[in-house]
Amino acid sequence: MALSAGLLIFVTLIILLLLGIPIGISLIIASISAIIHSLGFSAAIPASALKMFQGINIFTLLAIPFFILAGNIMNKGGIAVRLINFATALTGRIPGSLAHTNVVANMLFGSVSGSGAAAASAMGTIIGPIQKKEGYDEDFSAAINIATAPTGLLIPPSTALITYALASGGTSVAAxxxxxxxxxxxxxxxxxxxxxxxxxxxxxxxxxxITAKDFFKVVISAIPSLLLVFIVIGGIVAGVFSATEASAIAVAYSLLLSMLFYKTIKLKDLYTILLDSAKLSAIIMFLIGASNIMAWVMSFTEIPSLLANSILGISDNPIIILLVINLLLLFVGTFMDLTPAILIFTPILLPVCTALGMTPLHFGIMLAFNLSIGTITPPVGNILFVGIKVAQRKLESVMPYLFRFYVAIFVVLMLITFVPWFSTFLPKLAGYS
Structure with missing residues (x-):
């Protein structure tokens, strides 16, 4: 039953995606088709509705819309300019300093906002024209912005890692x-x-x-923005509040910072910010609910066990198996968004990796790193196309430069995969086993 149900799910899903059906709808249709095949029509619809509701009726998931709202507030609150000034102060003496500024600013703004696409948009809009004025190749500048925007998907607070914590059955969000x-x-x-x-x-x-006096001014101006990350992570690690509570604190802090301290957001701006946040949150929660149906169907039909045994049967060498898993995830990331990919492939691949001795924490970071690369690769990469649109360049002219960054990022991926220390050092230092 597992083999036939698995084939039905994946064949149906691929056909629907090729037809241009949205991923959430495709997940539901593919899952229901397998349920009908296994249990019959009368049980399929109520079971699907129940599993979809159960998939989003989880307190921890409240962190996602709150972090999205905090990110949107900070996106529109003048945070980007201050972080760019701070990044410029840090990289001003390095050859190609303006390009390095783009990287550091993406790392800072991406982590503060929690959105790689927002970072690519903000930094491309502000730094791109300056790089052009100083003689940088516009395609290379666009490639820099695109290649480094996903760093915010890994540096906390990260909604991708919260989603993985849910999909993995309770891996610590703080860790x-x-x-x-x-x-x-x-x-x-x-x-x-x-x-x-x-x-x-x-x-x-x-x-x-930059003079010492100006550097000091820039740092002082940026500190309130940078404090958000330290408040969120420090509070969670110290046990002062949970990840969900931290997300609400992030909203309150970013709102006070933007409205009262920087005074860049007016009361009338809140309607648009709340609406945009609600739309994005609804999309993500719908995807989580739809993915939960598929996760239940796969569990019921024992598809993960079948696939895990198949992957483990490829070779006796753990290095070969991990390379195959990385290649699979890199391929998946090229045509599937981050959230549904995490929800679908975590229950399939986590048992394989734990059988190889990998901890759920290490696997989660490897998974998120892999799928984050998919956000900057065609044909679906949302950060890739945001960066190209902002820079007003063409895909074919930016890709040759992006390949250089792909190679560098892949080297880091191999380090993350085969050297657990990079993922586990800080959690162990904080007391997480």
Whole structure:
């Protein structure tokens, strides 16, 4: 039964996606078709509705809409400019300093906002024209912005890691948040290495330096924005509040910061911010509910066990198996959004990786890193197309530059996969086993 149900699910899903049906609807139709095949029509509809409701009726999931709202508030609250100034102060003396500024600013703004697409949009809009004015190749500038925007999907607070905590059956959100810090930073640093050699080749130099007095002013201006990350992570790790409570605190803090301290958001702006946040939250929650139906069907028909045994049967060498899993996830990421991919493939691949001795924490970081790469690869990568649109470039002209960054990011992926220390060092330091 598992084999026939599995084939039915995946064949139906692929056909629907090729027809252009939205991923959430495709997941539901593919799942219900397998339920009808296994249990009959009379049981399929009520069971699907129940599982969809159960999939979103989880207190921890409240963190997702709250972090989305906090991110939207900060996106529109003038945070980007202050973080760019801070990044410029840090990288001003490095060859190709403006390009390095783009990387650091993406890492900072992506983590604060929790959105790679928002980071690509904000940084591309502000830094892109400045890079053009200073003689940077526009396609290379777009590639820098695109390649480094996903760092915020790993550096906390991260909705992707919250989703994985749910899908994995209760992996600590605090441990995952800490586990994502080093891989996210390594992603950014690897791209800075590419930029450094490009800048040396093209003869780019730092065109200005900053005085100690100006540096101090920039840092003071950016500290209130940067404090959000420390408040959220510090509060969770110290046990002061849960991840869900931290998300509500993030909303309150970002609102006070933008309305009272920076005074960049007016009361009339809140309607648009709340509406945009509600729309994005609804999409993500619908995907989670739809994915829960598929997860239940796969569990009921023992598809994960079948696939796990198949993967483990490929080789006796754990290195080969992990390479196959990475290639599978990289492929999946090219045509499936981050949230449904995490929800679908966590129950399939987690048992395989734990059988190889990998902890759920380590696997979660590897999974999120893999699927984050998919956000900057065609044909579906949302950050890729946001970055291209903002830069007003063409895909075919940006891709040759992006390949350089893909290589650097892939090297980091291999480090994350085969050296658990990068993912587990900070969680262990904080007392998470």
């Amino acid at each position: 995952l948040f800490l586990g994502g810090v080093v891989p996210g930073i390594l992603w950014g640093l690897s791209c800075m290495v590419v930029i450094f050699f490009y800048a040396k080749k093209k003869g780019f130099v730092a065109k200005s330096s």
